[in-house]
Amino acid sequence: MGGRRTGLIRARKAACFTQESLAHALNVDPTTVGHWERGRSEPLPYKRPKLAKLLGVSLAKLEELLAEGTQTQAPQPATTAEPTGPSPEPTLMPRGGLLARVMVNGRPVLVPLDGATAASELGSLLPPALVAGDEASLPAAWAAEWDAMNPLSRRSLLTHGFAATALPALGLEDLERVAEAMADARRYFDGPVLDYLSRQLNACKADDGTLGPAKTLPLVLGVVGAIEEHARDVKPSIRRDLLRLGAESAEFAGWLYRDVRDFGRTLYWYDRAMEWAQAADDRAMQGYVLLKKAQLAFDQREPQRMLTLAQAVQHGPWSLPNRVQAETVQQEARAEVMLGATADAVAPKLDRARQLLGVRDDGASTLGAHYNDTLLTMQTAICYTEAGTPRRAVELYDEYLVEDRFSPRDYGFFLSLRAGSLALAGEPDEAARTGVESAARADSTSSRRTKQELVRVLDHLRPWTNRPAVAQLREVVAS
Known part of the structure; x- marks a missing residue:
């Protein structure tokens, strides 16, 4: 096979995937994705629906991307594939x-x-x-x-x-x-x-x-x-x-x-x-x-794994600072609403998290030193959105999402979550404007995590796809 599939590469990058992370999501080797993009092989038929979903394209569009090969190049040794192990930047x-x-x-x-x-x-x-x-x-x-x-x-x-x-x-x-x-x-x-x-x-x-x-x-x-x-x-x-x-x-x-x-x-x-x-x-x-792995499970939208890990943190043979325990209880509450619990059902857990955060830690541990009341409030807003009450989440974002309380990267990330809540609450123009602001900060801090949240925002905004503000958001997310 010949040409380099530039369209497929652009689609992967627009969906905020590296070759390694896309391979991980598809349960294939990273070199396999590299071979697809260099035109050496094609995804097996049973892999294509999931690949199309991950890239945010239709199956028909995926077939077009696989057929595209505008830049031909001679075959290269397999050793030129993207590295699979950790290495410094060039x-x-x-x-x-x-x-x-x-x-x-x-x-x-x-x-x-x-x-x-x-x-x-x-x-x-x-x-x-x-x-x-x-x-x-x-x-x-x-x-x-x-x-x-x-x-x-x-x-x-x-x-x-x-x-x-x-x-x-x-x-x-x-x-x-x-x-x-x-x-x-x-x-x-x-x-x-x-x-x-x-x-x-x-x-x-x-x-x-x-x-x-x-x-x-x-x-x-x-x-x-x-x-x-x-x-x-x-x-x-x-x-x-x-x-x-x-x-x-x-x-x-x-x-x-x-x-x-x-x-x-x-x-x-x-x-x-x-x-x-x-x-x-x-x-x-x-x-x-284990708490960090629970957070990763949220990024991957695996609530059962998230719940299991959060519970393991609480029941393990270790003594953790109160602020870490607070975040763990909040993670458990969020996993439960993702699995179907209501916001009212997890309210006691969120209250427990706030109580733990209010208790001063006596030890010298610096674990979770960044975690504070503002972050807990942002995560409570995430719980409300996941529980199907985005309007309550928007109210928290409007009151507590203030730029000088966050690093530039974190502010951009929570803006993307606010945009998602606004979209689910039926405010497409404000959601899109917030998303554009979030994208600018994601670009300046190289935060693909934020960009992926904005991909989800665009999914929520599909009923309003022809509105100018939504079109602008789609353009900046794809850039």
Whole structure:
């Protein structure tokens, strides 16, 4: 078979799927989706109705997309398919400098693009296209510190695959310490290095709601990669703390992949977080990961699984902060309305969640530190919508959905939910206008999760498909 099916690719992207997430939804291998899009094979007949539904097209339209092949290309080896395992983004712009992803000793590594590095002994490791570098993009202080490092330490940072993403945040002394830790984890991987990795993770979390996963994820994967590579080599006295940090980092990586709707990688990192939490005997994190899986089940609209996981969180052998318990009870209530319960039937659970949230936590745990009364109110609105009372949800959104209470990404997400409630309440124009505003924020923060909610909004707006505001929303969602 010949041509590249550009129409099929556009339809997948418009429906906010990656090849991996679409493959996960269809229970096929990601390379299979890649073969469909490159014209090497076609979906089997029994797969086509579900594929059409996921892409939001008719079966007839799907047949047209499969017949389309406007860009021909020679067959490529299977190794050119989209990667199925976690990997850093190709390039990124961290604070204060430019990094490039290159292969060093068979491992993907982020290295600084500066002329001095290219001219040094490290230059032989870089592709020729990078030798010129981009010195102007690098701050003078960083370049000076990089040049002042012992060459062996520079090589250690690169060849051991540590997150060079963090270099601008380090002083020379810290650079040397991290380099030593990467070269000899058992001897040098100590408390200060662990503290540094923890600070980097916290900085990523603080930036996430503004920068979005496209810019935050490479940094997080760098931290996780350092932990994963050296956990087996560090001194026993620090291994448990390192695994705890690994569990926290993996859970956050799972959340970032969830925001881009790559559910396969989301589950991969949640499972890694659970494994590390068990190895570190961090029972609270084990319960927290189950809560995160319950939230993922909502994104996938699997209420039975969502209910089972939420109940498992409550009955497990761990002690969780009250704010985490509050969110868990709310998740249980939402699952029950999705399974047919009325809003009045789950009202006691929602009241219980609010009571739990009002009780101060005595422990030092930071799990669920972001969860507050405003978020619980937003989730209560979701419950009302799922229970068939969207007007009550709109009233809550109108009162509590205020921009300065949320990060840009979260504000855009809850706007998409407000748009859905408005559509179900019979207010198509206001729903569409709200959806357009939500889409702008989804684009700026790379939130495919928000875009997928807007696809659902368009489904609710089908009775008003010819209204100008609805047509505008459809255009921005497809862009």
